[in-house]
Amino acid sequence: MITLLNVFSITAISAGAFFFFAGTVGLLRFPDSLSRLHALTKADTLGLGLVALGLLPRADSALSALKLIVIWALVLLSAASTAQLIGRALRQSRR
Amino acid sequence: MTPLMLAGLVGASLVGLGLYGLILHPHPLRKLLAFNLIGNGVFLVFGIVARRGAAAGFRFDPVPQAMIITGIVVAFAASALAVAIILRLSAESGRVTLDPEAWTKPNGGDAT
Amino acid sequence: MNELFLAAAGLIILMVAIGLARILRGSSDVEKLMAVQLLGTGGIAALLLIAYATSVPGVEDVALGLALLAAFATIAFVNLLDAEQGDTGA
Amino acid sequence: MSILPYIDIGLALLVVGIAGTTIAARDQFAAVVGYVAYGLLLAFVWIRLYAPDVALTEAAVGSGVTGVLLITAGKRLGALKNPAPEAQPPLTLKLLIGVLAVLVAGALGAAILLLPDPPPSLAPEAAAAADSAGAGLGNPITAVLMSYRSFDTMLEKLVLILAVVGVWSVGADKAWGSAPAELRQPKATAPMVFLAQMLAPVGMLIGIHIFWTGANAPGGAFQGGALLAAMWMVIMMAQLAKLPRIDAQWLRVALVSGPAVFLIFGLAGEVTAGSFFAYPHSLAKPIILFIEAFMVLSITAALPMLVAGPPSERPDR
Numbered sequence: 001m002i003t004l005l006n007v008f009s010i011t012a013i014s015a016g017a018f019f020f021f022a023g024t025v026g027l028l029r030f031p032d033s034l035s036r037l038h039a040l041t042k043a044d045t046l047g048l049g050l051v052a053l054g055l056l057p058r059a060d061s062a063l064s065a066l067k068l069i070v071i072w073a074l075v076l077l078s079a080a081s082t083a084q085l086i087g088r089a090l091r092q093s094r095r
Numbered sequence: 096m097t098p099l100m101l102a103g104l105v106g107a108s109l110v111g112l113g114l115y116g117l118i119l120h121p122h123p124l125r126k127l128l129a130f131n132l133i134g135n136g137v138f139l140v141f142g143i144v145a146r147r148g149a150a151a152g153f154r155f156d157p158v159p160q161a162m163i164i165t166g167i168v169v170a171f172a173a174s175a176l177a178v179a180i181i182l183r184l185s186a187e188s189g190r191v192t193l194d195p196e197a198w199t200k201p202n203g204g205d206a207t
Numbered sequence: 208m209n210e211l212f213l214a215a216a217g218l219i220i221l222m223v224a225i226g227l228a229r230i231l232r233g234s235s236d237v238e239k240l241m242a243v244q245l246l247g248t249g250g251i252a253a254l255l256l257i258a259y260a261t262s263v264p265g266v267e268d269v270a271l272g273l274a275l276l277a278a279f280a281t282i283a284f285v286n287l288l289d290a291e292q293g294d295t296g297a
Numbered sequence: 298m299s300i301l302p303y304i305d306i307g308l309a310l311l312v313v314g315i316a317g318t319t320i321a322a323r324d325q326f327a328a329v330v331g332y333v334a335y336g337l338l339l340a341f342v343w344i345r346l347y348a349p350d351v352a353l354t355e356a357a358v359g360s361g362v363t364g365v366l367l368i369t370a371g372k373r374l375g376a377l378k379n380p381a382p383e384a385q386p387p388l389t390l391k392l393l394i395g396v397l398a399v400l401v402a403g404a405l406g407a408a409i410l411l412l413p414d415p416p417p418s419l420a421p422e423a424a425a426a427a428d429s430a431g432a433g434l435g436n437p438i439t440a441v442l443m444s445y446r447s448f449d450t451m452l453e454k455l456v457l458i459l460a461v462v463g464v465w466s467v468g469a470d471k472a473w474g475s476a477p478a479e480l481r482q483p484k485a486t487a488p489m490v491f492l493a494q495m496l497a498p499v500g501m502l503i504g505i506h507i508f509w510t511g512a513n514a515p516g517g518a519f520q521g522g523a524l525l526a527a528m529w530m531v532i533m534m535a536q537l538a539k540l541p542r543i544d545a546q547w548l549r550v551a552l553v554s555g556p557a558v559f560l561i562f563g564l565a566g567e568v569t570a571g572s573f574f575a576y577p578h579s580l581a582k583p584i585i586l587f588i589e590a591f592m593v594l595s596i597t598a599a600l601p602m603l604v605a606g607p608p609s610e611r612p613d614r
Contacts, residue, residue: 010211013256017215020249024222027229033238040226040241044248051215051252055259059267067267068255071274074499075248078278081492082244085285088486089237093288098305102342103409105309109316111402116320118394119386124325124371128332131363132316135339135355136405142346143409164354164519165453168596171358171366172460175603178370179464182606185374213300220304224311231318231331239330246337257304258344266344268507269353272524273337275500276361279527280333282492283365286480286534287372 005057012054019047033090041083048075099143106139123181127174134170138163209260216256223249240284247277305345312338325371329364336360350517353507357523358600365530366604369480373606439517439585451563454556454592457599461552465543468607474544477605485536493535500528508593512582518589522596530601540601543608548598555595559588 026039052068059065109132116129141159223245230242251270258266315338319331336359343352485493508521532538541548562584 006208009208013211013215016252017218020219020222020252023249024226027226027241033235036238037241040245041248044245047219048248048252051219051255055255058259060264064267067271070503071251071255071267071270074271074274074278074496075251077495077499078274078281078492079244079248081488081495082278082281082285084488085281085486085492086237086240086244088488089240089285089288090235093235093237098302098345100410101305101309102346104406105312105342107402107405107409108313110405111398112313112316112320114401115394115398118397119391120320121386122325124367124374125328128328128367129320131332131359132319135336135359138351138355139339139342140405140409142343142348142351143412160348160351162449163348163351164517165449167351167354167359168519169453169456171363171600172457172603174363175366176460176463178366179467179607182370182373183467210300213304217300217304217307220307220311224307224314227311227315227334231315231327231334236324236326239327242330242334243337246334250337250341254341254344257341258349261301261345263344263347263349265349265510268510269340269344269349269356271503272353272507272520273340273356275496275503275524276356276527277337278492278496279500279531280361280364282489282531282534283480284330284368286489287368 009054009057012050016047016050016054019043019050023047034087037083037086037090041079045075045079048072103140103143106136106143109133109136109139111136123184124178127177127181131170131174134166138166141166212256212260216253216260219249219253219256223253237288240281240288243277243280243284247274247281250277308338308341308345312342326368329368329371332367333360333364336364350511350520353520354523357520357527361527362523362600362604369604369606373478439511439589447559447563450592451556451559454559454595457595457603458552458556461599461602464603464607466607468609472608474542475608476540476542477602477607478609479540480530480534480605485534489535490537493531493537497528497532497537500531501525504528505593508589509586511589512586518592519596522593523600525593525597526600529597530604533601540605543602548602551594551598552602553595555588555592558591562588 020043023039023043026043027036030036030039049072052072055068056065059068113129113132113134113136117126117133120126120129142163226245226249227242230239230245233239251273254273255266255270257263258269312335315331315335319328319335322328322331337356339360340352340356343349343355504521504524506521507524508518511517511521529538533540
């Protein structure tokens with residue numbers, strides 16, 4: 001059971017780190033601001049979610065585990081909405 | 096090189112950077128920002144002392160940490176007061192600079 | 208296991224550093240807002256990993272606070288940029 | 298062979314690098330964004346020093362709210378983007394100041410490298426104080442703030458109020474009593490309103506939780522209050538609420554309530570437990586939480602007022 005959980009943690013965290021890598025590659029390679037914003041907010045949010053998922057089995061208590069999930073939910077909400085806000089501001093500044 | 100020493104050196108460099116900015120930037124808000132950097136550096140150096148209390152059988156020394164927390168809030172209050180005074184100063188004088196030469200010149204320097 | 212956490216944290220910090228360097232060198236003001244966004248996600252992930260590996264207690268609350276503040280700072284910055292465009296554009 | 302030292306070095310370089318960017322940045326806006334990023338990173342360093350309480354305070358007050366204060370001020374100065382390049386100081390002066398800064402930083406660094414061994418510590422004393430007066434508090438930092446150094450904490454609240462009074466008093470005479478200038482002029486956009494409506498309730502819950510849990514775990518009145526203040530500012534930025542007039546009765550009561558309650562209990566300690574700021578042993582925890590609740594109220598009211606600045610009669614200035 002322990003090893004199974006460890007494998008789960010390792011897989012999730014490795015995948016999370018990969019998505020951060022992908023997000024940064026997008027940030028460096030994409031041609032314009034809007035697509036860079038897209039790479040940053042989507043890939044990194046997914047990466048954070050996977051990292052939080054991988055840390056779940058290691059949480060001290062049920063409350064800590066719940067907080068990890070809330071952190072992800074909070075970042076999901078704020079990343080999606082602030083991406084909208086930044087995107088709007090980008091479009092307006094280009095005009 | 097322990098993490099403690101490293102953090103202390105970060106604090107020392109922050110003080111240096113802040114000092115440089117505080118003296119050289121003519122813009123008042125930039126001076127304020129640089130001053131905050133100095134403050135953070137000082138807190139960090141002070142925090143090293145907090146962490147070194149670990150040798151006495153604790154993971155940290157709570158007294159300096161509590162004082163740093165107090166210090167951060169007081170630093171913010173002082174910054175807010177400084178901002179208010181800067182805004183008032185520029186509203187009265189029409190200038191946004193603390194460059195002494197801009198103030199001594201008869202009517203130059205107020206580019207903004 | 209802890210070493211793996213740290214390795215992942217190291218990789219994420221490296222990515223955040225590269226991203227920050229790219230963003231803060233960028234030309235437009237609005238793009239610079241992404242720096243805060245980047246720290247709001249990558250920073251929190253690295254923070255959680257490091258704290259779990261070095262067993263710092265109660266780090267979830269710090270991460271919650273950071274997530275809230277990253278959103279707060281972005282809102283404040285966008286708000287002022289918008290207000291500025293409103294002044295000149297309309 | 299651990300990776301941790303390399304992560305530490307990388308973090309240190311990153312913090313110093315971003316701090317350098319804020320000093321070197323050409324325009325005000327880039328400097329402030331850099332400063333907020335730097336503050337969030339500094340929270341990492343505090344986590345590495347096993348100081349999550351300080352990390353949270355630094356991130357909330359040191360970087361978040363201070364950043365918003367600076368950017369709001371920059372906008373009001375109309376100098377968010379410096380239209381004309383400012384006169385650069387001469388190169389010799391730059392070099393001179395650079396050498397001075399390096400000398401000061403070097404001296405500090407040397408002092409750190411040469412710290413005495415074994416280190417002096419107040420931890421045993423504080424732990425004893427936490428055991429006696431702050432009984433029942435699992436978080437030694439809260440115990441220190443609320444009992445061992447309680448006088449400091451109360452005076453610090455007074456400093457916050459003094460700062461608010463100071464900020465209000467630099468406003469124009471005619472504007473006295475009216476509300477500070479709005480944090481935002483044009484109509485709020487739909488995503489902003491949505492985000493504020495979703496974020497603020499959750500954020501307030503988290504702020505209250507961090508205050509509540511501060512008795513036993515990292516967190517406390519400052520951190521919780523700062524988060525609540527940030528959420529109040531979000532609400533005002535999305536124009537879901539207006540900035541209060543500075544002569545509003547409730548605002549003033551909220552501002553003063555923290556230190557006032559603290560002082561009342563401190564004086565009561567003189568009568569019941571024999572010394573100023575001493576709490577009866579069995580009631581220490583509920584009393585401390587009660588005082589802290591009012592301190593949270595004070596901080597939540599004070600921080601947005603400090604950011605909003607002096608009262609203004611016109612909608613924009």
